[in-house]
Amino acid sequence: MPSLDLTPGLITTREKVAEVYGGSVFSGGIVPAKASKKVFVYSDPAVGEKHGYTFDGWAESDEFGLLYLYTGAGGTGDQQLKRGNKVLLDTLDEAWQADGGQVHLFVANGKVPGKAEVSQRYVGQVVLDAAQPYEERKAPGSDDVMRWVFVFRLRPAEGATLALTEADEVPPATQTTVLDLPKATGAPKLPKAPAAPKTPKVAISTGAKDKPTEQHVTAQTVSHHAGGQRAVMRREGQLVAEFEKCLEAAGHEFKSFQITVKGESGALVPDLYDATENVLYEAKGAATRSNVRMAIGQLLDYRRHIKVPPGLRLAVLLPTPPTADVRDLLAAQNIAMVTQTESGFAGFPVS
Incomplete structure (x- = not known):
């Protein structure tokens, strides 16, 4: 044999x-x-x-x-x-x-x-x-x-x-490009995941x-x-999926972008862009300082590349409110905050 x-x-x-x-x-x-x-x-x-x-x-x-x-x-x-x-x-x-x-x-x-x-x-x-x-x-x-x-x-x-x-290795991009992703997809329905x-x-x-x-x-x-981090990633996907339902119910048009950067491999994909309100969202599965700081950096990076109407606003999407000092950090950067509640999302629509 x-x-x-x-x-x-x-x-x-x-x-x-x-x-x-x-x-x-x-x-x-x-x-x-x-x-x-x-x-x-x-x-x-x-x-x-x-x-x-x-x-x-x-x-x-x-x-x-x-x-x-x-x-x-x-x-x-x-x-x-x-x-x-x-x-x-x-x-x-x-x-x-x-x-x-x-x-x-x-x-x-x-x-x-x-x-x-x-x-x-x-x-x-x-x-x-x-x-x-x-x-x-x-x-x-x-x-x-x-x-x-x-x-x-x-x-x-x-x-x-x-x-x-x-x-x-994935070869680096030869030019910087931004593609519209006309539909935003939520967390997929997956089989029960094994331990990492x-x-x-x-x-x-x-x-x-x-x-x-x-x-x-x-x-x-x-x-x-880290199993804990993976659980946070799953919660993030679920959070985005629930927020998409909220946007749909409000009659908002939303999408995302696929950004490739010259000299780099891979793609940058923001979580959600609300085209109706001209708001770019980055979601995190936990409202910790480190997660919010990461979201701030991602939003500033994405904003440099995407072409949208003037007056773009930035917002973080979180499952719970962060501490008072982290809220102050977001306010100092002029970044809005939307958090999930039992009945919907507090802070939406972004004022």
């Missing part, structure tokens, strides 16, 4: 993976293998580059550590949480994970010599970010028509070491993609995932 040891840095093919573990060779980038209780994710940043976007790759690490972005399935039209995209989202299910379910990430590694087949470099075992499994971004499809795509957020699985090279991994690690090499011998080095980044 054929065997294949999934060691980070391994160079293989989809055909070989399917031969050993099951799953289809031709079913897109997200391949379930039910018999072996695995889901294989095949990332190929070159596919997006053909259409003018480069979301796939190793993103800048955040407070939770390493983050790998992966664009969902669907070449034209708005992507849907169906088929492969749903398969990947469903890997958050605790029962599936408890039954031995695993997600494994591969990155395209050039053509197999003498064949049209693409070789695959095994990066390692990953999990979806438990608090924010995906973002929705605007990107052109294969028909050059702008549409919504899912950008899944992958983290190293507990105890996993990922073999990533510098070539895997405790100490994932990543091995980073400076070798090129086609040099597998340079993919095993000792430099590591260790991330400690």
Whole structure:
């Protein structure tokens, strides 16, 4: 019986993976293998580059550590949480994970010599970010028509070491652009999230993609995932979703923006822009000083880039009122405050 040891840095093919573990060779980038209780994710940043976007790759690490972005399935039209995209989202299910379910990430590694087949470099075992499994971004499809795509957020699985090279980093933007996001989406309905991994690690090499011998080095980044912070992130998403309902009930038009900055990778996406009242909101899941200070910085940064009518006002959206001194801080910066109450939102509409 054929065997294949999934060691980070391994160079293989989809055909070989399917031969050993099951799953289809031709079913897109997200391949379930039910018999072996695995889901294989095949990332190929070159596919997006053909259409003018480069979301796939190793993103800048955040407070939770390493983050790998992966664009969902669907070449034209708005992507849907169906088929492969749903398969990947469903890997958050605790029962599936408890039954031995695993997600494994591969990155395209050039053509197999003498064949049209693409070789695959095994990066390692990953999990979806438990608090924010995906973002929705605007990107052109294969028909050059702008549409919504899912950008899944992958983290190293507990105890996993990922073999990533510098070539895997998301490339910086070549120019600064601001796209209108005509619909603002709230927190997705997700399966019950598992506990966050405790100490994932990543091995980073400076070798090129086609040099597998340079993919095993000792430099590591260790991330400690804070469950409390993740709970705050979930509350933030729920808060935005509830506030969107409030805006809809008031007949307000709202949206957001997708900002890419020249020389930087990734995208900046403000939480909400109320076009009816010309107010830009940044939400936080807890009314602590550190959260409010972060919101202030984000709002000032976003304001520099977006093009809106004169008189833009800034506001923070919070689940509860902060301390008196933090309220004074917001007032000193001329930033309004809207807080959730049992019956709605205090401070809305912004005066």
